[in-house]
Amino acid sequence: MDKTLLLLLVITVCVSSSSAQLSVGFYGRSCPRxxxxxxxxxxxxxxxxxxxxAATVRLFFHDCFGCDASVTLASTPANRAEKDADINxxxxxxxxxxxxxxxxxxEAECPGVVSCADxxxxxxxxxxxxxxGPAWQVKKGRRDGRISRAEAATANLPGAEFSVNQLLKNFATKGLNLVDLVSLSGAHTFGFAHCDQFSSRLYNFSSSNRMDPTMSSSFASDLKKSCPIRGGNPNLVEPFDPVTPFEFDNAYYKNLLAGRGLVTSDQELYSDRRTRKLVRLFSKKRQRFFNAFADAMDKMGSIGVKTGTSGEIRRDCSRIN
Ligand code: HEM
Structure with a gap:
C-alpha cells in the first residue's frame, strides 16, 4: 500500500478509535434485554x-468529562474519589x-457483562x-475506570460563575463546541441548585452593583425570599425553571430571554453575542433544541471512554473489582 495512504489510515483509526468501538448493538448477544x-x-x-x-443527567455530565463511571466510585482510606470533590x-x-x-x-440477568458507565x-x-425530552440511541461498549480522583473533577468541571469564554475553553478541552455548550446547558431546564451557587448574584455581585444587572428583578426578589443573605438553610434548593421543574422542555431558553437564568453560566449564554443567537433559536424551536441536545449527549457520551481491554466491567459500581 502507498505509504501516505497507510499513514492517513493509521491517523484516522487513532482519532476515531474510542467512539468507533462504541455501538448501539454492543450487548446484542451478551445482554439483549x-x-x-x-x-x-x-x-x-x-x-x-x-x-x-435531573440528578442522574447531572451525574452523567460529571462523569463524562471521561465517561467511565469513575464518579460512582467511593473514596477509600488511601484515595479521595471524584464524588467527594467539593463540586460533586x-x-x-x-x-x-x-x-x-x-x-x-x-447483573441479575447478565452478570459481569454490562459496565456501570453504560x-x-x-x-x-x-x-x-x-x-x-428527546430520545436517542445510546452507543455502548464503555468500560469502567479503576481510577477516581477528587482533584481531577475539580480541575475538569466548569464552575457556576464561568463566563462564556471560560465555558467555551473548558468544553473545547473535551472536543465540545459552541453548539454543544448551548444545547447541553439546556439540561438546566429541569432540576435544582443550592442557594450558594447563585446567591452572590443577589447580594454582592460587584463593587458597583449589589445585584447582577442581567437578572430580572422580580426573579431576584423571589429568590431572596428562599435564600436570605444570612441564616438561610444551606440545604435549600431552588428550581432552575420554577414553572416546570420536572419537565425536560425548552423553557430554559425562554427563561434566559427574560433574565431568569439561575446561575451565572446560564445567563451568560444570553449576555454573550456569540451564544445569544442559538439561545433565541432554541427558545422558539423546541425540536431544534431537542435534536442538538441528543447529538451533543451522544458526543459527550464518547469523551475519554475506555473500550476493548482497558478498564474493567465493575461488579459493584461503587468499588473496583
Ligand atoms: C455549562 C457548564 C455547567 C455549569 C457551570 C453547571 C453548573 C451547575 C450547578 C451549579 C448546578 C447546581 C448544583 C447544586 O447546587 O446542587 C447544576 C445542576 C444541574 N446541572 Fe449543570 N452545569 C453545567 C452544565 C451541565 C450539563 C452539560 C448538564 C447535562 C447535560 C447539566 C445538568 C445539570 C442538571 C440536570 C442539574 C440539576 C441537578 C439536580 O436537580 O439534582 N449541567 N449545574
Whole structure:
C-alpha cells in the first residue's frame, strides 16, 4: 500500500478509535434485554423520586468529562474519589441510587457483562425521555475506570460563575463546541441548585452593583425570599425553571430571554453575542433544541471512554473489582 495512504489510515483509526468501538448493538448477544431492564428501573425510580431524573443527567455530565463511571466510585482510606470533590458533593443521592439499582437488575440477568458507565448512559437517556425530552440511541461498549480522583473533577468541571469564554475553553478541552455548550446547558431546564451557587448574584455581585444587572428583578426578589443573605438553610434548593421543574422542555431558553437564568453560566449564554443567537433559536424551536441536545449527549457520551481491554466491567459500581 502507498505509504501516505497507510499513514492517513493509521491517523484516522487513532482519532476515531474510542467512539468507533462504541455501538448501539454492543450487548446484542451478551445482554439483549439490557435496555428494557434499565428502563424499568428508571420508571420505578422516577415514580418514587422524580428528582432522580435531573440528578442522574447531572451525574452523567460529571462523569463524562471521561465517561467511565469513575464518579460512582467511593473514596477509600488511601484515595479521595471524584464524588467527594467539593463540586460533586451536591450530586444527589438519588442519582447514585438509580445507577446502583439499574446495575443490580442488569447483573441479575447478565452478570459481569454490562459496565456501570453504560448503565449510567442508558439511564440518563431514559430519564430525559420520561420527563418529555428527546430520545436517542445510546452507543455502548464503555468500560469502567479503576481510577477516581477528587482533584481531577475539580480541575475538569466548569464552575457556576464561568463566563462564556471560560465555558467555551473548558468544553473545547473535551472536543465540545459552541453548539454543544448551548444545547447541553439546556439540561438546566429541569432540576435544582443550592442557594450558594447563585446567591452572590443577589447580594454582592460587584463593587458597583449589589445585584447582577442581567437578572430580572422580580426573579431576584423571589429568590431572596428562599435564600436570605444570612441564616438561610444551606440545604435549600431552588428550581432552575420554577414553572416546570420536572419537565425536560425548552423553557430554559425562554427563561434566559427574560433574565431568569439561575446561575451565572446560564445567563451568560444570553449576555454573550456569540451564544445569544442559538439561545433565541432554541427558545422558539423546541425540536431544534431537542435534536442538538441528543447529538451533543451522544458526543459527550464518547469523551475519554475506555473500550476493548482497558478498564474493567465493575461488579459493584461503587468499588473496583
Ligand atoms: C455549562 C457548564 C455547567 C455549569 C457551570 C453547571 C453548573 C451547575 C450547578 C451549579 C448546578 C447546581 C448544583 C447544586 O447546587 O446542587 C447544576 C445542576 C444541574 N446541572 Fe449543570 N452545569 C453545567 C452544565 C451541565 C450539563 C452539560 C448538564 C447535562 C447535560 C447539566 C445538568 C445539570 C442538571 C440536570 C442539574 C440539576 C441537578 C439536580 O436537580 O439534582 N449541567 N449545574
Amino acid at each position: 439490557v435496555e428494557s431492564i434499565v428502563k424499568r428501573v428508571a420508571l420505578d425510580k422516577f415514580k418514587q423520586a422524580p428528582t432522580s431524573a 458533593k451536591s450530586l444527589a443521592g438519588d442519582a447514585f441510587d438509580s445507577v446502583m439499582k439499574a446495575k443490580k437488575a442488569v 448503565v449510567l448512559a442508558i439511564l440518563t437517556r431514559d430519564f430525559v425521555g420520561l420527563t418529555g
